[in-house]
Amino acid sequence: MKSFNRVKLVLIVFILFFLILIYRLIDIQLISTESFSKLKVNLLQESVRQRTEEVVISDGRGSFIDRNGESLSIKEKPAVIAFPFIKDQPDLIRQASEILHIDENRLNDLLSDAKKPVVLEEKITDQSIKDINNLKAVGIYGVYMEEKINERLAMHALGVTNEDPGLLRAKYPDKKDLSIRTEVGTSGLERTFDEFLLPETETKLLYHVDGKGNPLFGMDVKYSAEANAFYPLKIQTTLNKKLQESLEAVLRDYQLTKGGAVLVDIENSSIAAMASKPDVNMSDQMTMQNLMLSPVYPGSVFKTVIAAAAIENGLDQPSKTYDCNLNLYGEQGDDKGRLSFEESFAESCNYTFTQLAEEMTTRNQDAIEDMAEKLTLTQNVGWEGTLYHQENFRQLYNEPKSMIWKDENDKRIKKAIDQTAIGQKDVKITPLQAANMMATIARGGEKEQIRLVEKINYKNNTTMYTFKEQKMPGKQLDRYTVQKMQKLLRQVVTSENGTGRRFQDLPYQVAGKSGTAETGLKNDQGKKLYHKWFAGYFPADQPKYALVVVHMDTTSEQAATNPVYYDYVKKVYEIENGQK
Structure with missing residues (x-):
């Protein structure tokens, strides 16, 4: 009897196993042929792929072009x-x-x-x-x-793609016809515009083969492509290919290994060139970060905010001088003598600006933050708006927030105010924000969002969508403050002891502000590491471009900020005047 029960149990298990196997085969062959497993694999497509030899001529993904229509991502x-x-x-x-x-x-x-x-x-x-x-x-x-250009220009700005079946199915659950091998954008514009760049179909030559790889009898080679004049789309960026190439070359020449530069077209409020270092390394996730969109200590570049707030609050008295032999805390430490407000800005005297910040915050605790808002430093500066069904669409992927005060109580603490006044403590802004601050001053105080993409174009180069210029909300600088700030920024370069005097002989007149921010780090030799900045605009009399260069985590001796800024302004002049 026991033996009979054992046989019966084995038979039941066998039948159950057989039924499960049959169901699995039915599922594969009849039910889930176009959406198998949690990855929604199209088994019909994959089956045909196994019996087909093909050469892909185009993967069908949309591409990027510069403002003049030159290709940036494919050739x-x-x-x-x-x-x-x-x-x-x-x-x-x-x-x-x-x-x-x-x-x-x-x-x-x-x-x-x-x-x-x-x-x-x-x-x-x-x-x-x-x-x-x-x-x-x-x-x-x-x-x-x-052919996709692997080491293409503006890698951090344009971004990269990868095969990521999980992300693909999560983002596009309704697009069941997409192969799991379809690449999706994972950073930069590739990610923010991924929905518009997804391939409609590949263009390829193909033929069907037998088990030995020989063509099946009667089957000709086929040209597979969708006769579509509209797709794939082209994303027309605001980048200028020549200016981008030149920027990357200058950064490479001076071996600026961490940091980068961003050039903003002031008139169109758009990014003409942007490069981040280190270069993208697909095997190192850390290199994917676009440092031009990353908040870091600005150092004395932030004195631009303090100076503008001082002017607005009537503290820019021409007859008053400050003891610039004192450091930011009022202790002996510097040796610049007594300087006026204007001289203090040109020579970047810390003591002057800590005194101004203390006096302002005594009157109004929000004075610094209010001016930072007028200079676009408290908001994301990238283009943001409604794009078809996407509300709050942002062109710049993952643009982070800046910071002025981390703790509201610091507005009542003298040392915290002093450190904030010189762009330290908790102050962190992005190089792009610094460029937009300079552009705002240069254009007369008008705050505008910055675009990296101008249009979405169809394949036949007609326009699908145009990203129009957009104002930034909030209060603006008054005209008097703007004029005074333009004068101060120019004196940084023209003054005998100005921190930007190296730029006096450039073909464009430059206005701007230098910055040196302590990082709290040291190199292997025990030397302090800094973020070295120069943020400005040119030509000073008829502003066209705002340029920010920052070399991060560098010693003072090795900083390439000023050489890069100098050479790149010259390159821009040559390109603008048809010399190269």
């Missing part, structure tokens, strides 16, 4: 695609070798050893493509292949 290259089965057609091999100027035996060898279509790129010309296609032969084609 087209002429190529000839030869499928292995033409090795049995000697006449075709002979004709192709003559057109392509390739030895007939070499072409035969390439095809004999190939298990996949052979892509020929060496010495392929437009005429080669035309002549190959005039043969009208099955198995060899001239094409223009799109």
